Amino acid sequence: MSRYDVNLNADVLVIGGGPSGTWAAVTAAREGAKVVLVDKGYCGTSGATAPSGTGVWYVNPNPEERESAMKSREALGGYLADRGWMQRVLDRTFANTNQIADWGYPFPVDEAGLSQRQSLQGPEYMKLMRRQVQKAGVKILDHSPALELLADEHGVAGATGTNIQTKETWRVDASAVVIATGGCAFLSKALGTNVLTGDGYLLAAEAGADFSGMEFSTAYSLCPAFSPVTKSAFYTWATFYYEDGRVIEGAGSQRGRSVIARTLLTQPVYARLDKADDELKEAMRKAQPNFFLSFDRLGIDPFTQKFPVTLRFEGTVRGTGGIHIIDESCATKVPGLYAAGDAATRELICGGFTGGGSHNAAWAMSSGYWSGEGAARYALKLGAHAASRSAQGLSERTGIPTQPAERKGGPDTSEIVKAVQDEVFPYDRNWFRTGAGLEGGLQRLERVWNEVKSGLQAGDGNTVRVREAAAMTATARWMFTSASARQETRGMHRREDFPGSDTKQHYRLLSGGLDQLWVRPLSDQDAGAAHSGIHSTFTKKEAVI
DSSP states (O other): OOSSSEEEEEEEEEEOOSHHHHHHHHHHHHTTOOEEEEOSSOTTTOSSSTTSEEEBOOOOSSHHHHHHHHHTTTTTTTTOOOHHHHHHHHHHHHHHHHHHHHHTOOOOBOTTSOBOOSEEEHHHHHHHHHHHHHHTTOEEETTOOEEEEEEETTEEEEEEEEOTTTOOEEEEEEEEEEEOOOOBOTTOOOTTOTTOBSHHHHHHHHHTOOEEOTTOOOEEEEEETTOOOOOGGGGGGOEEEOTTSOBOTTTTSTTHHHHHHHHHTTSOEEEEOTTOOHHHHHHHHHHOGGGGHHHHHHTOOTTTSOEEEEEEEEHHHHSOOEEOOOSTTOBOSSTTEEEOGGGBOOHHHHTTOOOSSBHHHHHHHHHHHHHHHHHHHHHHHHGGGGGGOOOEESHHHHTOOSSOOSSSSSOBHHHHHHHHHHHHSOIIIIISBOHHHHHHHHHHHHHHHHHHHHOOBOTTSOTHHHHHHHHHHHHHHHHHHHHHHOOSOBTTBOBTTSOSOOGGGOSOEEEEOSSSOEEEEOOHHHHTOOOOOTTHHHHOOOOBO
16 A cells, blocks of 8 residues: 555656746647646746746847847856757747737737737736646646655656645656756745745756756845845836935946945945836836835835835846756756756856846746657657656655654754855855855855754744755755856856956856765766766766866
């Protein structure tokens, strides 16, 4: 008799129910696969996209517009993006967005009668995507985070987890798994990100997957000090002020976030959206109504009154690092394991810099589509052989807990989360990086990691937080390890001790490991590596830079 309350079999298991996960599920089902989707929240309402409006990198297929689109952020990204991947994403995003229109999404129409498809309202978009997932015959498990992957000597073979509401345990045996769990914002309270704690990264690492671009994780977004809404685009029309009313010079420039961050180290910063005309004000309210909710509730007019702002950390949600993929199907080097959306590296189209929406939204729907397609084709090739696998959970092998420790007296998850946040939130530790600062942070995080491995308590009763605390600790360690190795300033990675870019470091960095961390430049072999097997993470020794 199974020790799990719910037992399911599928060709493809999708972990995560945001844009990339739902696209993966729909596409895999279209390929003829039997699909199960599990989501930590409620598929269609949880995650960073669902409560927000988002721009989309939707560009008409003519050479001039496409060239301009690809060129627009190459310099900001440190010229690490790949033109071939950009073109693929632009093509797939154009097709997928048009598909959304055919499904009934109410894109606005301009005065000339043309459908405007450069943005999506998250609530309507994700409600539509959930409906399409259901129409495709996909089984959805809501409020059901995955706690560990299943694997055998041939690769991943499903996952196990729990239902947060019912406390029932579940097991899904599957021939292929798509990790679409989003990035990691370290419980910073940015809107929609509290389910984004790096869980998928940890799952992938336990199976032997690598990471790419984890140094490009210093994404801090402007927001009112009293609000979780991190919609930075509107601050293009803002003037920034010291507390005494003087204008902060340079705060509104392309490098203005650094000016604001340095100022916030010693004093408050205020903003006023005083560069917006009446027409733009009306357009802003239509485009991002939730931006104004907290202002209206407090009786503040952001166009005429100054309000305090802060920089809220969003880590890899708006950073570009994530799970390394080795081919156009978004496969990892681990057989049967695929990655999509913010869980996968976005360096391929963004290099070392990205903001909110736009490229992120395009990558989510494109990588979701490709990973679902690839996972389905991989799974269906296995055929009857898949049913005879006897896969086991990976956490016992890695020693990373999935449940609170039985013994009392160990650290609580709240202490672990606070210790990790103390490393990644402060501007003087993570925004303005130095070699000595990163080394000190890694030493402290190493001690935290050892505490995680020794077992955690969950004093608030949230047992899922055990796994989240482990994932956040691991993510911070990969971030700092990669940041230590990149001894230059490139993209959003800033080194105070290496303020310029170095042509000799014009490469991507791979990283990985659990107890023993490693990092090295990406090689041609890595870019198209053959699947290396599930045991690679436990047997292969990497050179440490």
